[in-house]
Amino acid sequence: MTQVLTIARLTILEASRRKLLLALGILTIVVVVLTSWGFSRLPTMSGVTPAEVRLASSQLTILVAFMFSGVLALGSTLVAAPSIASDIESGIALAILPRPIRRSQLLMGKWLGLALRRKGSS
Amino acid sequence: MEAADAASLAVHTQDLAKRYGKTVALSGLTMSVRRAEVFGFLGPNGAGKTTAVKLLVGLAHPSAGEAWVLGAPVGDLQTRRRLGYLPELFRYQGWMKAREVLGLHCELSGMARSEWKAEIASALELVGLSERADDKVEGFSKGMQQRLGLAVALLGRPELVLLDEPTSALDPVGRHDVREIIRTLKARGTAVFLNSHLLSEVEQICDRLAVVDHGRVIATGTMAQILGQDGAVRVRVTGLPADGRAGLGAFGSLEDEGEWLTFRGLATDGVPQLVAEIVRQGGRVYAVEPRHETLEDRFLQLLKEQDQ
Structure with a gap:
């Protein structure tokens, strides 16, 4: 179990310093700002009644929530997918696997680390 | 050979073979490495040297044959604590400091936390990296990475150290240092399995050697036996x-x-x-x-x- 936690911690640290994550973070902020700006503009539009605004914003909220979860899922996939493959390709796995660690423990550690990291960013 | 006999040896293999699809990387490797000796594993490129080492440290599973490392069948998880391994082509996490990389490996090898500091300091000292211990690995030259790799392989006083082309990226000073490190290890009673195609290096430090070609041993013995075999x-x-x-x-x-x-x-x-x-x-x-x-x-x- 300690091996799994070690790998999980390593994975969190590693994922946190990926430039991809920084880019995703910045884009997320941009989208959040634009969305809230859009919502704030709704009542000021001419020719709509307050009831229509309420109806439209409730539907838009659902839409935006789906969009965010979609982006989050896509973002996690982009961060997680190359995690093991890149380790193998670069030779990092060569240095770690001869240690007393099972491949399943490495896999579990990677999964746990990425899952926790994703939780953190959402 | 019985497992009991294999216990007194650092490495023993019997008809060890590895195939990757149709490619035969190793065909019937039989050899023994004694405890506390420096064993040279020589062969031209593509002879199966790296494959043999990978099988011994458990990075790959043999297709046929048997092998024991420090008395246990290859791949045994607990035995790996007593092994040190320097891969041929490797990389460490560039964003970590040298000290952190060593810490990670102490942790993975299950060493008691109280021993880490002294262990890391002595490994760094031995490879001559003490002054760069708190620098990030990505700023290291190839030679320094190689030294760090050696330090990782030496952590925890292993009983057997397998070095895969340890000097290929080093300058003459570095090569000399590696030879000195290997001598230090031998003095400590550590068996060293040196995989190399640099003959002069093997000639200088190995007690015994095996020459491999096309995945099998074609000659084995002490340097004198190999050189003087034909009188x-x-x-x-x-x-x-x-x-x-x-x-x-x-x-x-x-x-x-x-x-x-x-x-x-x-x-x-x-x-x-x-x-x-x-x-x-x-x-x-x-x-x-x-x-x-x-x-x-x-x-x-x-x-x-x-x-x-």
């Missing part, structure tokens, strides 16, 4: 008739260099008989000396014989 002598002789020279070929393969004649493959009591024969034919013998072949000569010769 070669050089004889300086004058006044020998030309047809007499041809007749001397019966003693062993003859290489005619004018005054100097080199004989290979002489029988144990072949030297006095050879000299007697030369004298009988009217030749005057000025010198008879055992021919000291360099490992390189011998190595090339072994490979040539293998191909025939």
Whole structure:
């Protein structure tokens, strides 16, 4: 179990310093700002009644929530997918696997680390 | 061999083989490495050296045959604590400091946390990286990364250290340092398995060696056994008739260099008989000396014989 936690911690640290994550973070902020700006503009539009605004914003909220979860899922996939493959390709796995660690423990550690990291960013 | 016999050896393999699809990387490797000896594993590129090491540290599973490392079957998880391994092509997490990389490996090898600090300090000291311990690995040159790799392999006082081409990226100073490190390890009682194609290096530090080609051992033994196996002598002789020279070929393969004649493959009591024969034919013998072949000569010769 300690091996799994070690790998999980390593994975969190590693994922946190990926430039991809920084880019995703910045884009997320941009989208959040634009969305809230859009919502704030709704009542000021001419020719709509307050009831229509309420109806439209409730539907838009659902839409935006789906969009965010979609982006989050896509973002996690982009961060997680190359995690093991890149380790193998670069030779990092060569240095770690001869240690007393099972491949399943490495896999579990990677999964746990990425899952926790994703939780953190959402 | 029984497992009990294998326990007294650092490494023992019996007909170990590895195939990748149709490619045969290793075909029937049989060898033994004793405890506390420096064992050279020599061979041309593509002979299966790296594959053999990968099998021994459990990075790959053998297709056939058996192998024991420190008395346990290969791949045994607990035995890996007592192993040190320097891969041929490797990388460490560039964003970590050298000290952190070593810490990670202490943690993975299950070392008690209280021992880490002293262990890391002594490993860094041994490879000469103490001053760069708090620098990030991505700023390291290839040679320094190699030193760090060595430090990782030395953590936790392993009983067997497997080094895969440890000096390929090093300058002459670095190579000298690596030789010194290997000598230190040997003095500690650590067995060293040195995988290399640098003959001079092997010649200088190995107690015993195995020469591999096409995935199998073609010669094994001490340096003297490998070099002197064929009992070669050089004889300086004058006044020998030309047809007499041809007749001397019966003693062993003859290489005619004018005054100097080199004989290979002489029988144990072949030297006095050879000299007697030369004298009988009217030749005057000025010198008879055992021919000291360099490992390189011998190595090339072994490979040539293998191909025939």
